[in-house]
Amino acid sequence: xxxxxxxxxxxxxxxxxxxxxxxxxxxxxxxxxxxVIAPQKENLVVTTDMMNEGVHFDLSYxxxxxxxxxxxxxxxxxxxxxxxxxxxxxxxxxIKKDTEEEAxxxxxxxxxxxxxxxxxxxxxxxxxxxxxxxALSATVLGTGSKIITRGGASVGDRIYVTGNIGxxxxxxxxxxxxxxxxxxxxxxxxxxxxxETPPILQFSDSPIHIDWNIAEPLLRRHLTPxxxxxxxxxxxxxxxxxxxxGLFIDLCRICDESNVxxxxxxxxxxxxxxxxxxxxxxxxxLLHLAASGGEDYELLFTAPTEDNLKSQISNLKSQRITCIxxxxxxxxxxxDKAGKELPMKAEGYQHFKA
Amino acid sequence: xxxxxxxxxxxxxxxxxxxxxxxxxxxxxxxxxxxVIAPQKENLVVTTDMMNEGVHFDLSYxxxxxxxxxxxxxxxxxxxxxxxxxxxxxxxxxIKKDTEEEAxxxxxxxxxxxxxxxxxxxxxxxxxxxxxxxALSATVLGTGSKIITRGGASVGDRIYVTGNIGxxxxxxxxxxxxxxxxxxxxxxxxxxxxxETPPILQFSDSPIHIDWNIAEPLLRRHLTPxxxxxxxxxxxxxxxxxxxxGLFIDLCRICDESNVxxxxxxxxxxxxxxxxxxxxxxxxxLLHLAASGGEDYELLFTAPTEDNLKSQISNLKSQRITCIxxxxxxxxxxxDKAGKELPMKAEGYQHFKA
Numbered sequence: 001x002x003x004x005x006x007x008x009x010x011x012x013x014x015x016x017x018x019x020x021x022x023x024x025x026x027x028x029x030x031x032x033x034x035x036v037i038a039p040q041k042e043n044l045v046v047t048t049d050m051m052n053e054g055v056h057f058d059l060s061y062x063x064x065x066x067x068x069x070x071x072x073x074x075x076x077x078x079x080x081x082x083x084x085x086x087x088x089x090x091x092x093x094x095i096k097k098d099t100e101e102e103a104x105x106x107x108x109x110x111x112x113x114x115x116x117x118x119x120x121x122x123x124x125x126x127x128x129x130x131x132x133x134x135a136l137s138a139t140v141l142g143t144g145s146k147i148i149t150r151g152g153a154s155v156g157d158r159i160y161v162t163g164n165i166g167x168x169x170x171x172x173x174x175x176x177x178x179x180x181x182x183x184x185x186x187x188x189x190x191x192x193x194x195x196e197t198p199p200i201l202q203f204s205d206s207p208i209h210i211d212w213n214i215a216e217p218l219l220r221r222h223l224t225p226x227x228x229x230x231x232x233x234x235x236x237x238x239x240x241x242x243x244x245x246g247l248f249i250d251l252c253r254i255c256d257e258s259n260v261x262x263x264x265x266x267x268x269x270x271x272x273x274x275x276x277x278x279x280x281x282x283x284x285x286l287l288h289l290a291a292s293g294g295e296d297y298e299l300l301f302t303a304p305t306e307d308n309l310k311s312q313i314s315n316l317k318s319q320r321i322t323c324i325x326x327x328x329x330x331x332x333x334x335x336d337k338a339g340k341e342l343p344m345k346a347e348g349y350q351h352f353k354a
Numbered sequence: 355x356x357x358x359x360x361x362x363x364x365x366x367x368x369x370x371x372x373x374x375x376x377x378x379x380x381x382x383x384x385x386x387x388x389x390v391i392a393p394q395k396e397n398l399v400v401t402t403d404m405m406n407e408g409v410h411f412d413l414s415y416x417x418x419x420x421x422x423x424x425x426x427x428x429x430x431x432x433x434x435x436x437x438x439x440x441x442x443x444x445x446x447x448x449i450k451k452d453t454e455e456e457a458x459x460x461x462x463x464x465x466x467x468x469x470x471x472x473x474x475x476x477x478x479x480x481x482x483x484x485x486x487x488x489a490l491s492a493t494v495l496g497t498g499s500k501i502i503t504r505g506g507a508s509v510g511d512r513i514y515v516t517g518n519i520g521x522x523x524x525x526x527x528x529x530x531x532x533x534x535x536x537x538x539x540x541x542x543x544x545x546x547x548x549x550e551t552p553p554i555l556q557f558s559d560s561p562i563h564i565d566w567n568i569a570e571p572l573l574r575r576h577l578t579p580x581x582x583x584x585x586x587x588x589x590x591x592x593x594x595x596x597x598x599x600g601l602f603i604d605l606c607r608i609c610d611e612s613n614v615x616x617x618x619x620x621x622x623x624x625x626x627x628x629x630x631x632x633x634x635x636x637x638x639x640l641l642h643l644a645a646s647g648g649e650d651y652e653l654l655f656t657a658p659t660e661d662n663l664k665s666q667i668s669n670l671k672s673q674r675i676t677c678i679x680x681x682x683x684x685x686x687x688x689x690d691k692a693g694k695e696l697p698m699k700a701e702g703y704q705h706f707k708a
Contacts, residue, residue, distance in 0.1 A: 027397060028503060031611070033435035033595055034401035036501050040393055043381060047388035047478065048402075048493055050446040054485035081387035092404040092446075092491045124401065126491075131408035135489035137446045137480075139402050147390050149382060241387055257385070 003104050004097035004129075012127055015108065019122040025087075026121060035123035037088065042143040045084030049075050053133035061175045061183040064103045066190065066223040067136065068110025074244070075140040076118045077227035077297045081242040083234030084144035086118050091125035092137040099134075110224075118227065146234055148301070153239040153258035157302040157327040158310065162228045162319050164272040165247050166286070169293025170279055171222030174215060177282065179204045190216065190223050208281055217274045225297040232318050233301055236309055240301040246292040250300055252346040255332060258302075264325035264334045264344065266291075291334075292347040302327055357458050358451035358483075366481055369462065373476040379441075380475060389477035391442065396497040399438030403429050407487035415529045415537040418457045420577040421490065422464025428598070429494040430472045431581035431651045435596040437588030438498035440472050445479035446491040453488075464578075472581065500588055502655070507593040507612035511656040511681040512664065516582045516673050518626040519601050520640070523647025524633055525576030528569060531636065533558045540573055562635055571628045579651040586670050587655055590663055594655040600646040604654055606700040609686060612656075618679035618688045618698065645688075646701040656681055 003011060016030045028036035051057060051071050072089065079086045091111070095104065115122065120140065175186065182201040189199070198212035230240065239258055241250050247269075255262050269290045279286050303313055313321055325335075332344040357365060370384045382390035405411060405425050426443065433440045445465070449458065469476065474494065529540065536555040543553070552566035584594065593612055597604050601623075609616050623644045633640050657667055659680075667675055679689075686698040 028436075028501065032503050032505075033432040034399045034438065034496070036436065036438075036498070037398040037400065039395055039397060043393060044391040044398070044495075045388045046391065046442075046444060046493075046495065048444040048446055048491070049480045050448060050482060050489075050491060052448050052482065052484050052489065055448070055483055078387040082382075082390065084388065084390075088400075090400060090402040090493060092402055094404060094406050094409070094489060126403045128404060128406065129409055130406050130487065130489070132486040133484065135404075135406065135448060135484070135491075137402070137404060137489075137491035139400075139444060139493040141398075141400065142388070144390070147382065149386050151386075 001101045002098045003095070003101050006101050008127060011104065015127070018108070019112070021121045023121055026123065029123050035088070035090070037123070037141070040143050042145045043147060045079050045082050045142040045144050045147070046139065047075055047078035048137065048139040049078065050135065050137040052135050061178065061186050062223060063187045064106035065110035065113070068107040069114045069224045071136050071138050072111055072114035072118065073225050073227045073297060075138045076114070076120070077242040077244070079140050079142040080227050080230040081240050081299060082144060083146050083148040083230055083237070083240065084142035085231070086120045086140050086142040088141040089115060089120045089122045090139040091122065093125065094128045094130035094135045096132070096134065097129050148234050148237045148240040149257065150239055150241050150254050151257035153254050153260050153302040153327045154304070155260055155327055155329050156305055157238050158305055158323050159251070159262060159264065159300070159302050159325040159327060160313060160321050160323050161243070161247070161270060161300050162298045162321055163296070164270045164275065165243065165296050165298055166275050166290035166293045167218050167221040167272055168225060168295040168297070169289045170275045170284065171218035171220070172295070173282060173284060174210070174218060174278060175222065177203045177205055186219055186223070190219050210278060210281060214274045214277050217272065218278055222295065225295070227297055228299045229318050230299055232316050233299060236303045236313050237301040238303055240299060243296040243298050243300050244294060246294040246347060247296070247300065248291045248344050248346045252332060254300070254302065258327070261328040261330040261332050262325060262344070263328050266334050267337050268322065268324045270322040355455045356452045357449070357455050360455050362481060365458065369481070372462070373466070375475045377475055380477065384476065384478050389444070391477070391495070394497050396499045397501060399433050399436050399496040399498050399501070400493065401429055401432035402491065402493040403432065404489065404491040406489050415532065415540050416577060417541045418460035419464035419467070422461040423468045423578045425490050425492050426465055426468035426472065427579050427581045427651060429492045430468070430474070431596040431598070433494050433496040434581050434584040435594050435653060436498060437500050437502040437584055437591070437594065438496035439585070440474045440494050440496040442495040443469060443474045443476045444493040445476065447479065448482045448484035448489045450486070450488065451483050502588050502591045502594040503611065504593055504595050504608050505611035507608050507614050507656040507681045508658070509614055509681055509683050510659055511592050512659055512677050513605070513616060513618065513679040513681060514655050514657060514667060514675050514677050515597070515601070515624060516653045516675055518624045518629065519597065519650050519652055520629050520644035520647045521572050521575040521626055522579060522649040522651070523643045524629045524638065525572035525574070526649070527636060527638060528564070528572060528632060529576065531557045531559060540577070564632060564635060568628045568631050571626065572632055576649065579649070581651055582653045583672050584653055586672050587653060590657045590667050591655040592657055594653060597650040597652050597654050598648060600648040600701060601650070601654065602645045602698050602700045606686060606698070608654070608656065612681070615682040615684040615686050616679060616698070617682050620688050621691050622676065622678045624676040
């Protein structure tokens with residue numbers, strides 16, 4: 001049934017029923033003109049981010065579940081990048097009248113799945129119709145005592161990243177090249193912890209195919225990225241950002257705000273086995289994917305170089321951390337495998353750029 | 355110049371420069387992954403609301419200034435409706451690549467004009483391209499000690515509204531009927547406190563015209579509504595809501611949450627001289643406009659009936675208040691001029707309703 005036949009009020013009532021939660025800090029939750037939260041002892045960390053159909057996602061390969069999940073992750077990632085703990089969620093959803101009710105609830109299923117992982121509560125928002133495209137916006141409020149900005153890096157600090165970089169961009173390239181049948185498979189399968197019989201994915205522009213075991217981590221990083229927990233990292237970091245637009249462009253933001261330069265060793269960039277394999281099949285430039293791919297939602301941070309710190313950071317319990325370079329005085333350079341220094345090209349996604 | 359030629363980063367940089375502000379409570383403002391606000395002693399009041407092209411506004415008669423102004427007002431109005439004081443603003447703006455840079459800044463001019471009136475600071479947000487329509491979303495954080503919900507009305511309480519009701523719906527009807535030339539006049543003129551030579555507006559479907567002095571307050575209430583200040587009202591109110599979907603539908607929300615009924619005296623509804631005049635010219639039903647029009651952004655509240663309270667409320671310094679009825683046990687009724695009781699028809703705008 002189209003949601004236009006269900007009606008806004010009935011949908012909102014059900015959202016309220018499904019998501020109403022008890023928490024000593026929530027004085028007024030979903031259902032009034034605004035939500036009310038009890039005074040917090042720590043600083044408030046607030047971010048808001050949107051995702052638009054045809055710009056941030058494509059319904060030919062993204063399911064409503066994926067979109068809901070990712071909307072929450074990209075916002076939580078911003079809170080994590082400040083060293084905050086995500087707490088409360090507000091949603092603005094505009095969606096076409098002829099959307100199937102089942103799809104609508106799949107969106108909320110993705111949202112709920114992510115909320116559960118991050119331990120956040122939905123406190124309010126707005127639901128309305130859109131003329132053409134779906135547009136989603138989320139606001140996440142968090143709390144934090146030790147705040148890590150982009151502006152705290154000092155000359156000599158080491159530069160670190162969590163996880164692997166480039167997987168998301170590689171996954172996106174793959175998605176765009178898949179046959180319609182393979183896109184459907186992805187749409188119906190990718191979900192964290194999914195354990196269905198591994199399918200084989202076909203490309204539309206070449207006879208090659210790709211194994212699910214190779215494809216899945218890359219597609220997952222693009223479709224349902226998990227925001228990285230910064231609670232351990234924040235104890236050590238001097239500056240931090242999440243990689244949304246691309247490693248180099250986001251590193252340059254740290255450099256800009258900290259008024260420093262950076263040197264990156266290209267052979268230290270953490271590149272996954274799956275990306276190496278898939279990039280070769282697709283004829284993609286590994287370094288370009290890693291340096292400028294974007295949407296990794298890994299944390300990029302700097303930390304001082306005391307020996308005990310270095311070993312603590314490289315042995316964090318919560319996740320794998322890789323040192324990829326160091327903060328220098330002014331220049332922004334990369335060092336290639338041969339040890340040659342080259343200027344860093346800070347490319348990445350930019351809206352409105354012709 | 356199209357904003358696609360200016361580029362996202364340059365636009366964001368300029369937004370940051372224009373809007374960066376100092377405030378002891380703002381620890382990190384625009385420009386990092388998230389904003390950071392110092393701990394607040396009072397409760398936090400949070401709301402978020404969106405406005406979409408083709409659904410909430412029409413660029414044939416709304417200027418970018420109007421849209422920016424209204425986006426802030428509708429959010430501030432929700433904070434006011436809880437008895438909160440608006441403080442901080444977050445914006446998500448998705449806009450077409452071929453938008454003129456001048457139009458883009460007009461949007462921010464409307465936003466800034468409203469921010470100044472309400473005394474709120476911009477702390478962050480997101481700017482991105484949209485494929486088809488403009489979609490805007492704002493989040494406002496406020497603070498408040500005495501919170502007024504929809505759920506506090508008791509049998510015997512009087513029901514009050516601020517200002518006039520129906521003006522916005524009447525203004526919208528007018529806008530939709532104007533000739534293209536008259537729409538252009540409105541687009542370029544309506545601004546609070548505007549004092550240009552009064553033009554005459556023409557309707558496209560009839561030979562009648564309407565004087566600017568009549569039209570302006572109605573068009574203004576629709577295009578650039580001012581949120582009502584609730585700081586005095588909150589001292590007296592037992593329940594409160596802002597009228598966004600329509601007087602009766604919003605009153606029913608108070609009844610639902612407070613588990614009470616309501617009786618409204620139709621001849622007490624505050625209807626402006628301008629609306630009476632314009633509704634007659636356009637052949638519109640005055641009571642329908644007032645009861646179900648929506649988008650008035652007036653405050654609807656209840657308060658106990660002690661004599662001293664009644665006189666204090668009717669003599670508030672900040673604004674005109676009208677008593678329109680009383681809270682009763684169960685039924686929801688209207689009383690017409692002849693004293694006859696009829697069931698209240700709670701009609702109003704609902705997204706997705708076929």
